[in-house]
Amino acid sequence: MDFVFYDLETTGISPAYDQPLQFAAILTDEHFAEKQRVNIRCRLAPHILPSPQALIVTGVTPDQLTDPSLPSLFELSQKVVALTEQWAPAIWVGYNTMKFDEEVLRQTFYQNLSPSMYATQFNGNTRFDVMTAVYAAYVRDPGLLAWSQDEAGRRSFKLDRLAPANGFNGHNAHDALGDVEATIHIARRIADRNPSLWAELLSNAHKAEVQVKLETFKPMELVLRFGGGEPRAYTGVFCGYTQGNNTRAAFFDLDAADPSELLTVSDEALFAAVDASPKVIRGVSTNKAPALLSMAEPSPEHQRRAAVIAAAPEFRRRVGKAMAARFVDDPEAPPKPVEELIYGEFYSNADKNLLGEFQHAEWRRRQEIVASLSDRRLRQLGNRLIAFNAQELLEPKEAERFRNYLSEKWFPTEDENVPWLTAMAAREQLSKLASEGDADPKLLSEIEKFIEARIQSVCA
DSSP states (O other), X not given: XXXXXXXXXXXXXXXXXXXXXXXXXXXXXXXXXXXXXXXXXXXXXXXXXXXXXXXXXXXXXXXXXXXXXXXXXXXXXXXXXXXXHHSOSEEEEESSIIIIIHXXXXXXXXXXXXXXXTGGXXXXXXXXXXXXXXXXXXXXXXXXXXXXXXXXXXXXOOHHHHHHHTTOTTOOTTSHHHHHHHHHHHHHHHHHHXXXXXXXXXXXXXXXHHHHHHTTTOOEEEEEOOTTSOOEEEEEEEEEEETTEEEEEEEEETTTOOGGGTTTOOXXXXXXXXXXXXXXXXXXXXXXXXXXXXXXXXXXXXXXXXXXXXXXXXXXXXXXXXXXXXXXXXXXXXXXXXXXXXXXXXXXXXXXXXXXXXXXXXXXXXXXXXHHOOOHHHHHHHHHHXXXXXXXXXXXXXXXXXXXXXXXXXXXXXXXXOSSOOHHHHHHHHHHHHHHOOSOHHHHHHHHHHHHHHHHTTTO
């Protein structure tokens, strides 16, 4: 099966409220031989204030953000979706992609009205994360890679340190294509030096195979890393699926507790065990290529405890119910912004068909399609796209509404704690960068002028 190694450079660190500025990918065969590569940049969307810190790190200039020769974010979204179809079936691979780049892509597809925001999981596609493989290598075969340290002397697993330490020279860090090449280098090194470990990890890219492994009820190791600590393996066993969601499995830590003592506890006590810290029962996403590894010789006690859970289907059902209870929305909570409603519900078939037409229509027809959508989220996002890309179609009241939207977004009231970058936060970042003195003064000055002009554009 082919690999698609990819990376994004973005305007900030929020998948929901930032955007990609660069998408780079290299298609390879299963032996890492290159077959094709793409490198796509796009313009800044009208509603985004880019993080000055992100621009300094990536070296993206204000001129690039507004370059009229570059595609819009909507057009970039279309190009990437087309690649997920053209290159299918393939394993979409990156470094720390599960937690960040994949979520950015999903938001990009969702906010640009793609019929499917799960394009990297459809048409036979699936996903894998080399960072997870690096963690597993550190635990299972610590001599496989050379390990670098950060400024504080702690073990560093960042790609810009790991790749050079392992012989990848000329790494253009924080450029998407450079990071893709570095990721391929690390993946090849793990695969060449420990083929059995690579094969076992790669099998976890397929949700069905993860589920088959779990449902043997054999003790297994799950490699995880938390915070700035070092990766470690947790010995556990499958303990059911989250009620209504078989992509979220429960994994019982066989060293943290004896399941015999929890079989008949109250629901409240079981809920507490699910929420306990340190964890007794933790969630495993079966569709995110977890570092789930077999054990050659589990201890007799591990085997005994695993057998207790295997023989207790009612306990597993109750665990699944407790897991589901952790994700119930508070009915008293204020309404969420449309970006955070991404996983709210599936689209109707009628809406999906309209979205398919939307992708290939002229903007006037797109405006008509948006008005026909039944999903409130899609109507809101669609109206926003019209304002971004075809302002000439807006009535004066609609244009004013869009201007007010930007003003309210960038200048929230003092009691609002918003998750996106505001005008005040952007200015604070600029001030901090200037005081630290590490940024290129010329680029920092250009960014400051650009940010101020963008802010003032909604104040006039």
